[in-house]
């Protein structure tokens with residue numbers, strides 16, 4: 001049960017994030033849905049309240065655009081002002097294989113939203129999480145991290161853009177970030193763990209072109225083979241709530257079980273270098 005606990009879920013208006021928010025509310029937790037489009041978020045919040053019989057104070061919407069560092073900063077300022085405690089931060093929002101675009105601050109979109117936006121968000125909320133300890137951070141990555149590399153010489157894909165590589169790189173960055181943060185959080189009372197949700201039927205594929213004629217077949221196959229959003233959210237809800245993982249630090253889970261990662265996702269030298277560069281990119285240090 002999560003009564004008395006406040007949980008922030010990024011990207012909570014759709015897919016895995018929405019199902020995660022609903023799962024937390026079902027456990028009596030209070031959810032702050034951190035979403036870029038307040039209209040879509042309010043609609044999702046209504047669904048969640050209705051399904052769980054929850055009231056407006058248990059499901060709250062706040063605007064957050066991870067493609068804007070100014071938006072991340074103002075979101076965190078408001079949270080710190082309004083919220084006496086924060087028990088769980090779930091870094092869930094993500095963008096997948098979009099055409100080359102830049103965030104407001106000039107970062108390649110997938111690296112900017114999936115990694116850098118969450119990097120700054122976590123940094124700015126860390127004191128509140130520490131004051132609320134024992135508290136947890138949950139990072140949603142993907143098994144596609146395996147196809148990524150942290151190419152430090154071109155993190156913004158200015159020399160070359162491959163949308164699939166950029167997604168995989170951002171998801172590898174999520175895992176390196178989790179490992180490095182876990183080392184920094186030892187004995188703080190705050191834990192951080194990552195997860196890979198599996199293949200889930202969501203809106204994530206919005207930038208992937210499926211030919212019109214193949215669409216019915218694709219939908220049929222996805223219904224048969226992909227997880228539902230609720231199934232996709234199980235490990236997020238588990239890491240946010242289960243006493244079984246209290247104190248567990250720096251692991252990556254799939255289907256509610258720890259999984260082994262490739263060496264490139266646990267490389268401490270790369271993780272530390274990525275951390276330092278990310279701090280400069282988001283303007284925490286100069």
Ligand SMILES: NC(=O)c1ccc[n+]([C@@H]2O[C@H](COP(=O)([O-])OP(=O)(O)OC[C@H]3O[C@@H](n4cnc5c(N)ncnc54)[C@H](OP(=O)(O)O)[C@@H]3O)[C@@H](O)[C@H]2O)c1
Pocket residue numbers: 010011012013014015016017034035036037040064065066067068092093094095096113140141142143196197198199200201202203204205
């Ligand atoms: N679905 C899968 O098979 C799968 C597999 C592995 C990992 N994942 C990971 O699971 C997470 C959730 O994805 P999903 O499958 O649930 O996809 P989804 O249905 O597309 O949901 C993604 C969420 O992220 C939000 N988002 C995107 N850009 C944002 C921004 N700039 N600022 C704030 N929010 C933003 C979206 O908001 P809008 O609705 O406003 O766009 C949406 O709420 C992602 O991190 C994804 O990488 C998914």
